[in-house]
Amino acid sequence: MNKIRVLVVEDQSIVREGMVAILSLQSDIEVVGEAADGIEAVQLARKTRPDVILLDMVMPRQDGLETIPKLRDTTPNAKILVLSSFAESNRVYQAVKTGALGYMLKDTPRAQLLQAIRDVARGQASIHPSIAMKVIHDFDDASGSCDSIEHLTQREMETLRLIARGLSNQEIASTLVVHERTIAKYVSSILNKLHLANRTQVALYAIREGLATPAG
Numbered sequence: 001m002n003k004i005r006v007l008v009v010e011d012q013s014i015v016r017e018g019m020v021a022i023l024s025l026q027s028d029i030e031v032v033g034e035a036a037d038g039i040e041a042v043q044l045a046r047k048t049r050p051d052v053i054l055l056d057m058v059m060p061r062q063d064g065l066e067t068i069p070k071l072r073d074t075t076p077n078a079k080i081l082v083l084s085s086f087a088e089s090n091r092v093y094q095a096v097k098t099g100a101l102g103y104m105l106k107d108t109p110r111a112q113l114l115q116a117i118r119d120v121a122r123g124q125a126s127i128h129p130s131i132a133m134k135v136i137h138d139f140d141d142a143s144g145s146c147d148s149i150e151h152l153t154q155r156e157m158e159t160l161r162l163i164a165r166g167l168s169n170q171e172i173a174s175t176l177v178v179h180e181r182t183i184a185k186y187v188s189s190i191l192n193k194l195h196l197a198n199r200t201q202v203a204l205y206a207i208r209e210g211l212a213t214p215a216g
Contacts, residue, residue: 003030004121007050009041009067010034010083011059015106019054019083022110029117038062038070045075052121055100057084057091065094072099079120083113092127096200102126122168125200149209151193159186163199164206 006029010016016034023029032048035041037059045053053071057064068080081102082095092103102120104113104127116126152160155176162172169187173180187199196202 003028004117005030005032005048005051006117007031007033007035007041007045007048007053007078009036009038009053009059009064010056011036022114023117026114029114036060038064038067041067042070042074045071045078049075050078052117053078053080054117055080055082057082057086057095065091065098068095068098068100079123081116081120081126083108096127096198096204099198101198101200119166122170123199124166124168125203127200127204149194149211152190156186156190156193159183160190160202160206161211163187163203164211166203 006023008016008019008023008031010019013036016036020031020034023031032050033044035044039062041053041055053075055064055067055071059067062070064082064084071078071080079102080100081104082092082100083104083106084091085106095103101123102116102125104116108116119126149157149160158176159172162175167175169180169183173183176183187202190196190202191198194202194205196205
């Protein structure tokens, strides 16, 4: 099995070294680079092509919020997982809006952080439970332009429910017995119809609408 290639971006050297040490002990994770600020992160991402970018929010020269869209342009296939000390809903929402797939806090237990890395590597949204409801409330206030889920087809609704339950495209395809490319088309259509920017926003929308539990 291919290892998850991770780029660690953190300005505090002792914190960065600690994260690298933890990740290096995992048989399925490979640290491909370390960066101390956003500018260095973009340069290293271009060079190393990581699967997951573990990104701090507060850094010198270029902070996390400014760095996320630059990383999305440079390495669009990389999944961005924010690891921050700050749990303010607006900060989290802005990170998600600009392209982060996950947002965890620095006091997250080691096992939970490792699972978050594995989840985002598979394309699943991962937001720290303690801030998820704050983000959903903030998202609710900011998403007034979303169309109703009534615009979705039956298959798109099924896909939306499964996204809310944390399934990846591959797992959804297996559940609905269709090709993974078909699920990708459903997800793209959901994004367009609901005027959402990325999969994490889709997951938050679905949770807000009460779709995180099985239908019926």
